[in-house]
Every structure is written in structure tokens, then in C-alpha cells.
Amino acid sequence: MEQDTASDEREPTREEIDALRGPVVLEFGASWCPHCQALRPQLAALLEKYPAVRHLKVEDARGKPLGRSFRVKLWPTLVFLRDGQVIGQVSRPESDQVRAGLDAIAPAL
Numbered sequence: 001m002e003q004d005t006a007s008d009e010r011e012p013t014r015e016e017i018d019a020l021r022g023p024v025v026l027e028f029g030a031s032w033c034p035h036c037q038a039l040r041p042q043l044a045a046l047l048e049k050y051p052a053v054r055h056l057k058v059e060d061a062r063g064k065p066l067g068r069s070f071r072v073k074l075w076p077t078l079v080f081l082r083d084g085q086v087i088g089q090v091s092r093p094e095s096d097q098v099r100a101g102l103d104a105i106a107p108a109l
Contacts, residue, residue, distance in 0.1 A: 012056070012058075013066070017081070020081065021083055021084070022054065022083065023081070023082050024053065024056060025055050025081070025101070026058055027056065028066075028076060028077040028079070029059070029060060029077070030075055035074075035075060036076045039098075049102075050106050052107070053105065060072055072091075073091065076091070077089065077092075078101060080101040082104075088105075
């Protein structure tokens with residue numbers, strides 16, 4: 001499956017996320033967030049080893065419904081899903097936490 005690393009103009013609804021098939025990682029953050037900026041190259045490198053994983057970036061902010069539905073409190077927060085079910089969630093993760101989350105939803109190359 002092709003990776004979708006671009007932020008969508010329209011934030012998806014929770015119902016749309018729950019309906020996604022296959023392995024998905026949601027990345028909640030903000031373009032100005034230094035923690036998010038630091039994670040980007042590490043996450044991109046890891047995602048290359050998991051081509052089946054769909055990556056969706058969500059530009060989050062106070063009161064946005066999708067982030068609130070996943071109880072996002074810190075950025076970046078990664079939510080690992082398989083067939084619309086949450087398998088794991090981490091905030092401000094280290095590389096090993098990202099790898100563990102990806103391993104839980106899809107096989108690596």
C-alpha cells in the first residue's frame with residue numbers, strides 16, 4: 001500500500017479512521033512543534049521498512065475532534081491501528097517505541 005505522508009486539507013472523522021483497513025499509523029502534531037520536527041526524519045526512515053503501513057499526519061490543535069477522540073495531550077502522538085482498531089499509542093516516542101508500534105501492526109521488510 002502506498003504511504004500517505006501528506007497532511008490532508010480536511011481532518012478525517014473518527015468514523016473514517018475506524019473504517020480504515022490494514023495497518024495505519026496516525027501522527028498527531030503541529031508543524032511548529034520542535035518535538036514533532038525532531039521525530040520526522042526518524043519516523044520517515046522507519047516507515048521505509050514498513051511499506052504496508054499507511055501514514056496519516058494530522059495537524060492537531062486545541063479542541064480538534066479527532067485528536068480529542070484519541071485523548072491526545074502531547075505532540076507528537078502516534079496511534080498504531082490495524083483494521084480500525086487501536087493496537088498502541090505513544091507520545092513523544094523514542095525510535096524503539098516507534099519500531100515496536102510498527103512491529104505490532106505490520107511485518108517489516
